[in-house]
Amino acid sequence: MGTEISEPLIVDKKDIDGGGVELERIPEWKEQITIRGLAVSALLGALFCIITHKLNLTVGIIPSLNVGAGLLGFFFVKSWTGFLTKLGFQVSPFTKQENTVIQTCVVACYGLAFSGGFGTYMIAMDERTYQLIGADYPGNRAEDIKNPGLGWMTGFLFVVSFLGLFSLVPLRKVMVMDYKLTYPSGTATAMLINSFHTNTGAELAGKQVKCLGKYLSISLVWSCFKWFFSGIGDSCGFDNFPSFGLTLFKNTFYFDFSPTYVGCGLICPHIVNCSVLLGAIISWGFLWPFISAHAGDWYPSGLESNDFKGLYGYKVFIAIALILGDGLYNLIKIVYITVKEIYNKSTKQSKLPIVNEVIDGESSKGLAEQRKRDEVFLKDRIPTWFAASGYVALAAISTATIPIIFPPLKWYLVLISYIIAPALAFCNSYGAGLTDWSLTSTYGKIGLFIIASLVGNNGGVIAGLAACGVMMSIVSTAADLMQDLKTGYLTLSSAKSMFVSQIVGTAMGCVIAPLTFWLFWTAFDIGSPDGPYKAPYAVIFREMAILGIEGFSELPKHCLALCCGFFVGALVVNLLRDATPKKVSQFIPIPMAMAIPFYIGAYFAVDMFVGTVILYVWERINRRDADDYAGAVASGLICGDGIWTIPSAILSIFRIDPPICMYFGPSLSS
Numbered sequence: 245m246g247t248e249i250s251e252p253l254i255v256d257k258k259d260i261d262g263g264g265v266e267l268e269r270i271p272e273w274k275e276q277i278t279i280r281g282l283a284v285s286a287l288l289g290a291l292f293c294i295i296t297h298k299l300n301l302t303v304g305i306i307p308s309l310n311v312g313a314g315l316l317g318f319f320f321v322k323s324w325t326g327f328l329t330k331l332g333f334q335v336s337p338f339t340k341q342e343n344t345v346i347q348t349c350v351v352a353c354y355g356l357a358f359s360g361g362f363g364t365y366m367i368a369m370d371e372r373t374y375q376l377i378g379a380d381y382p383g384n385r386a387e388d389i390k391n392p393g394l395g396w397m398t399g400f401l402f403v404v405s406f407l408g409l410f411s412l413v414p415l416r417k418v419m420v421m422d423y424k425l426t427y428p429s430g431t432a433t434a435m436l437i438n439s440f441h442t443n444t445g446a447e448l449a450g451k452q453v454k455c456l457g458k459y460l461s462i463s464l465v466w467s468c469f470k471w472f473f474s475g476i477g478d479s480c481g482f483d484n485f486p487s488f489g490l491t492l493f494k495n496t497f498y499f500d501f502s503p504t505y506v507g508c509g510l511i512c513p514h515i516v517n518c519s520v521l522l523g524a525i526i527s528w529g530f531l532w533p534f535i536s537a538h539a540g541d542w543y544p545s546g547l548e549s550n551d552f553k554g555l556y557g558y559k560v561f562i563a564i565a566l567i568l569g570d571g572l573y574n575l576i577k578i579v580y581i582t583v584k585e586i587y588n589k590s591t592k593q594s595k596l597p598i599v600n601e602v603i604d605g606e607s608s609k610g611l612a613e614q615r616k617r618d619e620v621f622l623k624d625r626i627p628t629w630f631a632a633s634g635y636v637a638l639a640a641i642s643t644a645t646i647p648i649i650f651p652p653l654k655w656y657l658v659l660i661s662y663i664i665a666p667a668l669a670f671c672n673s674y675g676a677g678l679t680d681w682s683l684t685s686t687y688g689k690i691g692l693f694i695i696a697s698l699v700g701n702n703g704g705v706i707a708g709l710a711a712c713g714v715m716m717s718i719v720s721t722a723a724d725l726m727q728d729l730k731t732g733y734l735t736l737s738s739a740k741s742m743f744v745s746q747i748v749g750t751a752m753g754c755v756i757a758p759l760t761f762w763l764f765w766t767a768f769d770i771g772s773p774d775g776p777y778k779a780p781y782a783v784i785f786r787e788m789a790i791l792g793i794e795g796f797s798e799l800p801k802h803c804l805a806l807c808c809g810f811f812v813g814a815l816v817v818n819l820l821r822d823a824t825p826k827k828v829s830q831f832i833p834i835p836m837a838m839a840i841p842f843y844i845g846a847y848f849a850v851d852m853f854v855g856t857v858i859l860y861v862w863e864r865i866n867r868r869d870a871d872d873y874a875g876a877v878a879s880g881l882i883c884g885d886g887i888w889t890i891p892s893a894i895l896s897i898f899r900i901d902p903p904i905c906m907y908f909g910p911s912l913s914s
Contacts, residue, residue: 270341270620270736271339271341271342272738273624273738273740273741273744274741275336275341276339276341276342276344276345276737276738276741277342277345277741277744277745277748278336278342278345280321280324281317281321281342281345281346281349282349282748284317284320284321284324284346285317285345285346285349285350285353285745285748285749285752286353286752286756287320288313288316288317288320288346288350288353289349289350289353289354289749289752289753289756290353290756290760291883291886291887292309292312292313292350292353292354292357292886293353293354293356293357293753293756293757293760293761294760294763294886294887294889294890295309295354295504295882295883295886296309296354296357296358297357297362297363297757297760297761297764298504298764298885298886298889299504299508300357300358300362300363300364300779300781301362301363301764301770301777301778301779302504302776302777302778302844302848303505303780303840303844303848304363304780304781304840304844306358309354309879309882310347310351310429310433311436311511311875311876311879312456312875312876312878312879312882312883313346313347313350313351313354314343314347314433314436314437314440315449315452315453315456315875315876315879316453316456316879316883317343317346317347317350318338318343318437318440318449318453319449319453319456321338321342321343321346322338325337325338339441340437340438340440340441340735340736340737341735341736341737341738341741343437343440343441343735344434344437344731344732344735344737344742345737345741345742345745347433347437347728347731348728348731348732348742348745348746348749349745349746349748349749349752350749351724351728351749352721352724352728352745352746352748352749352750352752352753353749353750353752353753353756353757354753354757355720355721355724355753356401356405356750356753356754356757357753357757357760357761358720359405359684359716359717359720359721360397360401360405360713360717360753360757360758360761361709361712361713361716362757362758362761363779363781363782364685364688364712364781364782364785365688365692365709365710365712365713365716365785366392366397366709366713367392367770367771367779367782368709368781368782368783368784368785368786368789369388369389369390369391369705369706369709369786370389370390370391370392370771370782371389371391372770372771372772372782373771373779373782373783373786374386374388374389374786376771376773376783377552377783377786377787377790378551378552378553381552381790382790382794383701383704383705383790383793383794384705384786384790385701385705387703388652388703388704388705388706390650390706392761392762392765394758394759394762396649397758397761398754398755398758399645399649400646400649400713401717401753401754401757401758402751402754403638403641403642403645403646404642404646404713404714404717404718405717405721405750405753405754406638406721406747406750407635407638407639407642407662407665407717407718407721408665408669408717408718408719408720408721408722408724408725409721409722409725409743409746409747409750410631410632410634410635410638411635411665411666411669411718411722412666412669412670412673412722412725412726413626413628413631413725413743414628414631414632415670416626416726416729416739417621417622419673419674419677419726419729420621420726420729420730420733421618421621421622421733425674425677425726425730426677426730427676427677427726427727427730427731429727430726430727430728430729430730430731430734431730431731431734433731434730434731434732434733434734434735435734437731437735438734438735448872451872451873452872452873452875452876453876455873455876455877455880456876456877456879456880456883457880458880459876459877459880459881459884460879460880460881460883460884460887461880461884462503462880462881462884463503463507463880463881463882463883463884463885463888464884464885464887464888465884466501466503466884467503467884467885467888467892468888468891470482470483470501471888471892471895471902472902472903472904473902473904473905473906474902474905474906475901475902475904475905475906475907476901476902476905479907480902480904480905480906480907481902481905481906482500482501482906483500483501483502483776484498484500484907484908485498485499485500485501485908486498486908487499487850490908490909490910493908495528495529495532495533495846496524496528496845496846496847497524497528497529497846497847497850498847498850499847499850499851499854500847500848500850500851501851502848502851502885503881503882503884503885504881504882504885504886505848505851505852505855506851506852506854506855506858506881507855507877507878507879507880507881507882507885508851508852508855508878508882509851509852509853509854509855509856509858509859510855510856510858510859510874510875510877510878510881511874511875511878511879511882512852512855512856514856514859514860515830515831515832515833515834516834516837517849517852517853517855517856518833518853518856519833519834519835519837519838520837520838520840520841520848520849520852520853521841521846521849521850521852521853522833522838523833523837523838523839523840523841523842523849524841524845524846524849524850525846526838527559527562527841527842527846528841528845528846529846531558531562532555532558532559535555535558536555539554539555541801542800542801542802543555543557543800543801549773549774552787552800553800554800557799557800557803558800558803558806559842559843560783560784560787560843561787561799561803561807562803562806562807562810562842563784563839563840563842563843564784564787564788564791564807565806565807565808565810565811565814566810566811566813566814566835566836566838566839566842567784567836567839568689568811568814569810569811569812569813569814569815569818569835570814570818570834570835570836570839571683571685571686571689571836572686572815573814573815573818573819574683574686574818575683575686575687575690577818577822578671578672578674578675578683579671579675581675582671582674582675616736617733617734617736620736620737620738621732621733621739622739623738624738624739624740624741625739625740626739626740626743635666639659639662642658642662642714643655643658643659643662646658646710646714649710650706650707650710651703652699652702652703652704652706652707652710653695653699653703653706653707653710653711654699654707657695657698657699657707657711658711658714661691661695661711661714661715662714662718665714665715665718665719666718668687668715668718668719669718669719669722669723670722672684672687672719672720672722672723673719673722673723673725673726676723676726676727677726677727677730682719682720682723683719684716684719684720684723685716687715687716687719688712688713688715688716688719689712689788690715691708691711691712691714691715691716692708692709692711692712692785692788692789692792693708693788693791693792694711694792695707695708695710695711695712696708696709696711696788696789696790696792696793697792697793700793701793704789704792704793705786705789705790705793708788708789708792708793709785709786709789712785721746721750724746725742725743725746728742728745728746729742729743763889763890763893764777764889764893766893766897767892767893767894767896767897768893768896778844780840780843780844783843784843813835814835814836814839817832817833817835818835820832821834855878859874862874
């Protein structure tokens with residue numbers, strides 16, 4: 245698990261421009277946060293919020309967009325400073341510290357589009373999800389409905405999203421310097437930003453930006469072209485193209501020409517994409533046709549496609565079983581690793597994955613860089629009393645406010661959540677530092693089950709979903725902060741500027757994430773099982789809350805046995821992944837990824853597999869080009885499709901429909 249960095253992350257000025265300056269000047273923390281940086285952060289935050297919402301409301305897979313954020317932040321500020329310089333204005337230089345602040349701000353902003361629950365717990369409260377499950381379904385009460393509203397969603401995010409930032413700040417030195425946790429994504433981001441601010445790195449970054457812009461334009465034009473053929477309803481256009489024939493099309497196996505999903509396939513690891521496709525083949529290729537053949541025996545025939553007493557129930561609950569099995573295994577694994585490594589540390593036998601310092605002929609240079617990083621990281625301290633008092637004050641405000649927004653979630657339940665939350669935030673942040681795996685949704689589901697079962701029939705669904713939101717917000721922002729502090733440590737950015745940019749980015753997200761979601765909510769039919777924005781996790785999260793109250797009594801015939809089988813299967817597959825050698829485990833699928841198409845369909849799995857095939861062939865032809873440009877191509881495809889969402893939504897709001905419906909059906913016999 246250890247990551248050895250044999251090249252210095254800090255570049256000498258004399259290496260760059262031949263000057264005699266031994267080390268670069270480190271800007272003060274206030275200089276690292278600029279107006280232009282915040283403006284770029286808000287712009288990119290809005291764009292990535294839209295992309296995150298689109299992915300959340302369609303398939304629920306959110307790839308890392310950090311490369312795109314870093315590249316676009318570098319491009320916008322560099323372009324702006326270059327333009328002003330040509331006009332004769334004197335501008336302050338664009339430093340890697342400012343670049344890091346922008347990256348941190350953007351990630352904090354669009355992170356709330358995920359942890360804010362716009363595709364999960366928050367939308368699970370709405371009337372559409374209630375109707376999908378069925379008014380006569382036990383535990384699904386009409387009183388447990390809270391439709392999305394711009395006011396209460398924004399207020400809820402403001403009262404829950406900042407606590408995670410204060411919960412672990414006092415442990416920043418322990419996590420980053422003493423334990424030397426790798427935070428692989430944070431380290432990779434730091435190396436990327438450091439490379440931008442060298443001559444050779446800036447040249448490559450310029451080429452990557454051009455590549456991103458090229459594929460963004462192609463994706464935007466293609467998405468616009470597709471719109472003209474998408475007609476009225478959900479059965480027209482390239483999104484419903486029977487690529488492999490009408491029989492497979494009925495089982496959702498088709499390529500829908502989505503740049504977003506192909507881009508996701510380019511970003512996500514090969515094993516993730518192959519796991520998604522395997523899950524689609526098992527479910528839509530074999531399991532659902534097999535269960536459908538028993539209609540009239542296992543469940544009543546003639547039911548609607550979204551009736552939980554029929555095939556729909558099997559789809560949802562088996563997907564839940566896989567997700568919970570995978571989540572439980574990884575939670576136990578991370579807790580075990582955390583306890584073991586802390587014990588090893590305390591007994592001076594630490595085996596923590598660390599960034600190994602290179603001690604060789606240039607050892608003095610390496611040690612100087614190490615001391616400089618430590619000095620900068622510790623220079624601008626965030627007082628422990630400030631973090632503690634901030635957490636207590638915010639917890640008090642939140643404890644008083646949340647029961648007003650969600651009356652079934654009593655104040656003492658909120659208070660208990662905030663008492664135990666820092667411990668869970670530490671576990672999640674420590675685990676992310678070791679493995680790069682954040683279990684935010686798993687901790688949220690634990691809170692959901694516990695609170696829903698405690699409250700019971702009288703409001704347990706709303707209380708459980710709201711508690712899920714509280715827990716997800718804290719553990720997610722705490723892990724993000726520690727990862728960004730690691731990035732700041734390696735780019736010589738002030739810890740105080742990192743903390744402030746996280747707060748500013750979170751505040752932006754509290755406003756931008758609900759506004760961009762409202763664009764989708766107003767323009768599209770969110771939650772329709774036959775539409776493009778199915779919001780798949782809304783039904784799953786509401787069913788989990790009901791499950792916490794009612795138990796398993798209302799499941800269709802043999803559904804519980806199948807759920808138990810897939811739950812155990814998820815545990816066994818994960819165990820095999822950890823127990824077998826790497827050359828074998830790299831080919832063992834990931835149950836969490838397999839679960840997603842069980843409920844949604846196979847079409848996006850086909851798209852992602854196309855992306856992974858393109859990347860695989862590209863790596864075989866030219867590995868270096870693939871490493872340098874795959875992230876830029878993927879980000880361009882995703883961003884272009886995401887940008888088209890804005891004019892598409894505006895056209896939909898003004899009831900301007902596409903002029904053509906391209907539809908495919910069987911040929912008529914003479």
